[in-house]
Amino acid sequence: MKKIVIFYGSTTGRTEGVAEKIAEKLGVPSSNVYSASDIKKVDIASYDVFILGSSTWGDGELQDDWYDAIEILKNENLKDKIVALFGCGDSYSYEDTFCDAMGILYKELENTGCRFCGAVSTEGYGFSSSSSVVDGKFVGLALDEENEDNKTDERIDNWVEELKKCIG
Template sequence: MKKIGLFYGTSTTKTANIAKKIQESFGDSKVEIIPIEDAWQNEFQSYDYLIVGTSTWFDGELPTYWDELIPKLTTLELQNKKVAIFGLGDQVNYPDNFVDGIGTLAEAFEAAGAKLVGFTSPEGYTFNQSLALKENKLLGLALDIENQPGKTKERIQHWVEQLKKEFGI
């Protein structure tokens, strides 16, 4: 069986809760959760597929744990490894950098040679701009649990089904 590693930060409770919901949606314990604060660089290379998650803080910043890891990611050999990204943001209070964390992580993983998967539509969101938006696609699963909590479960389920196809599992 192909191994899927889900990396997220434990210091943000909301992101941790979403990571667990994603893991549950895959079922059968196909996804191993690894807190980013405890992750070693070689752990990224030891999984067949990666799911990474972050929140976006303030004016588009990554939480400290990812911010510190980004320079190290570019040194990893992740050639053609499939990586899916999910991110939390607030499109009402931060419409000019909604889920920018997704875009920042996407850039770092692409620089390490990874192949991004799990793109989603920006339909159903209202924001001005985002680093996560490229060619009218979001570079991962965007969740706004502050303003659209009722859409979270359905968005996760659809995204996990999409990832199963893109991962070939």
Template sequence: MASIGIFFGTDTGRTRRVAKSIAKKLGDVAADPVNVNKASADDFLGYDALIIGTPTLGDGELPGLACGAQSESWAEFLPQLDGADMTGKTVAIFGLGDQEKYGNEFCDAMAELYDCVTACGATVVGAWPITGYTFKTSQAVVDDQFVGLALDHDNQAALTDERVDAWLAQITPALLEAVADA
């Protein structure tokens, strides 16, 4: 049975493709990725280990109708988690952004996911180094590391698979431990 839930928000489909790649690399331990616009809070909270992904749109925003996304996404989903108890859950976050065009808000939306799940009591794993990127600033940087895996398909697409593999090697033990402890 799949024990790691994968949820994503998207506008162009790039984040969905990364989520599907992650699920394929993890194999049977991962559930099929689910777009949050098709998920309920109960679906999301049904997992003790989660991988969540988002692009950053506009001025560092989560995807959603208010920022011009084509459909509902994280902006509409996160309010469903207000007051949820995620104590004991382990979450890893990945985000897509464009460090050259949007260097002042590179992968900022990851910070919003991070703030939401930590406010609900979840433990976040998978901090990622800021080296190898050329952005100016990001809300997703805490203690000189991204709160999750930062990907730039626009300028560093050739690095995506290598970064995903290294990140999965880092987070998989903690995610599997969370499932085993449940």
């Protein structure tokens, strides 16, 4: 069985809550769920699957805990590791930068040799632009806990089922 770790960047607690829900659905122990600010405490090489989440701040920026963490992570040997991304954003007030932080994580890691899984269709989402859309799909699970929290559980359930297929 592949060993899974979840890192999240959360200021208000919403992204942390999503990380905990994902962990529960995948059977990941809470001891393998970390704030991105704690990445130095984790033996990266011991994990096979990385689930990374961030809220989007300001004008499409990465959550603060990720600035040092992403530098550490992208300098690790991620060759053949599986990476799945999730992001929280506000598709109404920030419709032109919806879940951009997830797109930033993707861009930072795309040349590390990792294998991404968990892309999600943009169908059913209301937004005008997002750097997390690549080839017509979100690079991971996009969530709007501000305006569409009633869709979160179903979106997580569907995404987790796809991840299970990808992870094996």
